[in-house]
Amino acid sequence: MVPITAFRPVWDPPSDLAFAALGNRDIAPAILRVRSLSLEAQLYENESANPELSLAGRFDLVFITIYIAPLVLIALLHDVWSGEREAGRLFMLSSLPRARRRLWTVRIAVRIAGVLAALLIPFAVGAILAGTALPRVLAFGGLITLACLFWSAVILLVARRGASSVVNAATLASIWFALTLVVPAAANLVINASVPVPDGAELARENREFVHGAWDRPREQTMDAFLALYPQHVAGSALPPTFHYKWYFAFQHLGDLHVADQSRAYRDGIAGRAAYARAAGWLLPPAGIAQAMTALAGTDVTAQLEFQQRIRAYHTRLREYYYDYLFSERPFDVSILANVPRFAPADDDDAGAH
Amino acid sequence: MNRSLIIAAAELRLILRSRLALVGVVTLLLLSAIAAVTSAVQMAETAQARAQAQIETDEQFKAQPNRHPHRMVHYGTYALRPVGPLAAFDPGVDSFTGTVVFLEGHRQNSATFGAARESSDLLRFGQLTPAFVLQTLAPLLLIFLGFATIARERERGSLRALAAHGASARSILGGKAMALGVVALLALAPALVALGWAALRQPHEGGIALLIALAYAGYLAAWVLGIVAVSGIARTSQGALIALIAAWALIVVLVPRAAAGIAGVADPLPSRVDTELAIAADLRRIGDSHNPDDPHFAAFKAETLKKYGVTRTEDLPFNYRGYMAQEGERITSQLFKDYAARADAIRARQSGWLGWAGVLSPALSVRDASMVGAATDLMTHTAFMNAAEAYRFDLVQRLNGLQATAVSGADDAARSKDPLADRRTRISADFWKTMPEFEFNAPSPAARVTVMVPSLLLLGLWIALAFGVLGLAARRMERHGA
Structure with missing residues (x-):
């Protein structure tokens, strides 16, 4: 392997x-290896995960909060009034002095608090083990609480209407079912149909055609186009009659530029879908809160796109470092390899150089 | 039996007269119709796009100009995974895998570009497909329609009246189950039409489509029996509803995710980069064709010279560089194959966990049977990846072979110094037209049926279990005088 085309690691720490x-x-790679050749041919590599495990969905706190906690709350609260009425006690209990405060409020608060504790205590333990920053712990804990309070409010509104316990349970299960299963899936269909994403396979092919076509094009054509972008390297741009990395690196980069519009459209398409999904989250609180949780944790689609932008920024630093070496006609020495820029997950935030 | 029919008819009339039940049935029918149509349209478009992309890829390869064969090794080609024959009914893992693999020399790339990474986070809430409707939504609708079927009569005291008219617990349970079964059939209808439509257009898939339909029928039958049994056992309809929703949440929502989570932890898969690094380390140990001092290639060279009775590679009857490239590709490809086999085994074990979790959740079993039947499961994806790798190896070796036979060794040696020699190493574009095209066929229906068997057996077990619970309900009802 020629050293200046060696792979360098880039990673997205959890x-x-x-x-x-x-x-x-679970489906996007946390580590990739890139080299100073055309990035569009490297950026979209996938992790080798088992798709049958991804298909089921992840078993994490978001799942427990969004799917399981509401069902537990429904079981605990749907008959808080109707149950007493059906047992013939409602009238008697209501006639107690200050029944509302002493009885219902306490009873309801204790049940909600129990569910909240079951979610927040394990989360707090996890946060301590992970060393989570306090403001972030509070924000995430707030989202968990928000989800529980949203469902509690829905449940109590339904339970107050005076229908029987059975009708309450069935109504609430249907609401849960619609908000958590059916409408998000339908929204995904609508969003994907209305926001097109360019064909990735075509993008990859276009890039390859341009890069490999360079071998059959006059080298001056490649160098002129490249030097228009990097005029500072004109002085050292003379090529020997045989192969030279100046030219090789030049057409690799031009290959990226050749598909830059498609690449941006591809990224914008995904970002657009994510934006619509966030908007849908305002109408679908469970989906909205779930998205807010993954956004806060930096594990959502948007975070994946940002990782790709950090890779782009690093890739730019990497190849420009090599340009400086190649076009300065400096003789090769070990310091050139020793000083190669390294990826820094937090620093490469100057989002996408082209 | 006769009495069961009367009870079933009465129950059906009740369901049809209940506005709430009607709304539920209509909603489900509407949802499955939407799912069937959108899924069919979407998968047809995807299938067309992928087939078109494969054709364009092949044409591009064949249209390349005169070149050094090694340039073609790096130019490479793409393999696109065709859409499964019944994917419109159950797209399975299609969204969660990449669909395009770039095939080139020296490297084994991953499958890139899949729907999961091109969609918003909503995709992970589930995809509205006929299979999703049947696996997830249909059982819940059956619960809503059936939880009170007997419990209601018990609460009103009409159950005693039925018994007094001589209706046995068995005939009551049987009648109620029949009524709910009719609704279940109705709920199945749009999805079955979608399945039938897909099968009609590919007649050789008809048999397996029928088997998939039977698997779903069995799955929903187990639900129907279980729901009626719980309704017969529960003291109140509220109790029946809560128990059934809890069972649904466990079976359909919780167990599949938990099982997947456990499988991932129990049998961790090395990341792609880990594997790449391990392969690179092995390669340094075995032999690196790019390193002139490599001991493996020194021995390989000595052996080749001896075999042809010459002392210099220049005197060999072929271009040694191409010959050496073939040896290099053989070594790397063997490593790719070994590591891929290891990863495939881990993934298969992980999916094996899901298979066993079918003991806890028939939803997993029916999902598996459905995906396997539709050829949209892990097995089919693995077969595709292996076919793509086999094709890659064959193509690269053919091109290396051209380098050995159609490019002169002297020109090849001088090409980086001498532009004229370089021009002579560019062999005719006609060679590219002789290369085979990539083709992938999903595992045959017969092979898929064999893989479906364990899941089908588990579903059978669940039906038996549901009958058992129904029998238990019957005994309890008899004992308590209904």
Whole structure:
């Protein structure tokens, strides 16, 4: 392997909340290796995960909060009034002085608090183990609480209407079912149909055609286009009659630029879908809160796109470092390899150089 | 039996007269119709796009100009996974895998570009497909329609009246189950039409489509029996409803996720980069064709020279560089194959966990039977990846072979110094037209049926279990005088 085309690692370390909200980390690679050749041919590599495990969905705190906790709350609260009425005690209990405060409020508060404790205590233990920053612990804990309070409010509204326990349970299960299973799936269909994402396979092929076509194009054509972008390297741009990395690196980069519009459209398409999904989250609180949780944990689709932008920024630093070496016609020495830029997950935030 | 029919008819009339039940049935029918149509349209578009992309890829390869064969090794080609024959009914893991693999020399790439990474986070809430409707939504509707079927009569005291008219517990349970079964059949209808439509267009898939339909019928039958049994056992309809919803949440929502989580932890899969690094380390140990001092290739060279009775590679009857490239590719490909086999085994074990979890959740069993039948499961994806790798190896070796036979060794040696020699190493574009095209066929229906068997057996077990619970309900009802 020629050293200046060696692979360099780039990685997306899990945030201090990733343990609670796994997001897309099961299907997107956390580590990639890139080299200073055309990035569009490297950026979309996938993790080798088992798709049958991903299909079921992740078993994490988001799942427990969004799917399981509401069902437990429904079981605990749907008959808080109707149950007493059906047992013939409602009238008597209501006639007690200050019944509302002493009885119902306490009873309801204790049940909700129990569910909250069952969610928040394990989360707190996890947060301590993961060393999560306190403001982030509070924000995530707040989202868990918000989800529980949303469902409690829905349940109590339904339970107050005076229908029988059975009707309450059936109504609430249907609401849960619609908000958590059916409408998000339908919203996904609508969003994907209305926001197109360019064909990735075509993007990859276009990139390859351009890069490999360079071998059959006059080298001056490649160098002129490249030097228009990097005029500072004109002075050292003379090529020997045989192969030279200046030219090789030049057409690799031009290959990326050749599909830059498609690549941006591809990224914008995914980001657009994510934006619509976030908007849908305002109408679908469970989906909205779940997305807020993965966004906070930095494990959502948007975080994956941002990781790709960090890779782009690093890739730019990497190849420009090599350009400086190649076009300066400096003789090769070990310091050139020793000083190669390294990826820094937090620092490469200057989002996408092209 | 006769009495059961009367009870069933009465129950059906009741369901049809209940506005709430009607709304439920209509909603489900509507949802499955939407799912069937959108899924059919979407998968047809995807299938068309992938087939078109494969054709364009092949044409591009064949249209390449005169080149050095090694340039073609790096130019490479793409393999696109065709959409499974019944994917419109159950797309299975299609969204969760990449669909395009770039095939080139020296490297084994991952499958890239899949729907899961091109969609918003909502995708992970589930995809509205006929299979999803049947696996997840249909049982819940049956619960809503059936939880009170006997418990209601018990609460009103009409159960005693029925018994007094000589209706046995068995005939009551049987009648109620029949009525609910009719509703279940109705709920199945749009999805079955979607399945039938897909099968009609590919007649050789008809048999397996029928088997998939039977698996779903069995799954929903187990639900129907279980629901009626719980309704017969529960003291109140509220108790029946809560118990059934809890069972549904466990079976359909919790167990599949928990099982997947456990499987991932119990049999962790090395990341792609880990594997790449391990392969690179092995390669340094075995032999690196790019390293002129490599001991393996020194021995390989000596052996080749001896075999042809010459002392210099220049005197060999072929271009040694191409010959050496073939040896290099053989070594790397063997490593790719070994590591892929290891990863495949881990994934298969992980999915094996899911298979066993079918003991706890028939939803997992029916999902598996459905995906396997539709050829949209892990096994089919693995077969695709292995077919793509086999094709890659064959193509690269053919091109290396061209380097050995159609490119002169002297020109090949001089090409980086001498532009004229470089021009002579560019062999005719006609060679590219002789290369075979990539083709992948999903495992045959017969092979898929064999893989479906364990899941089908588990479903059978669940039906037996449901009958057992129904018998228990009958005994209890008899004992308590209904």
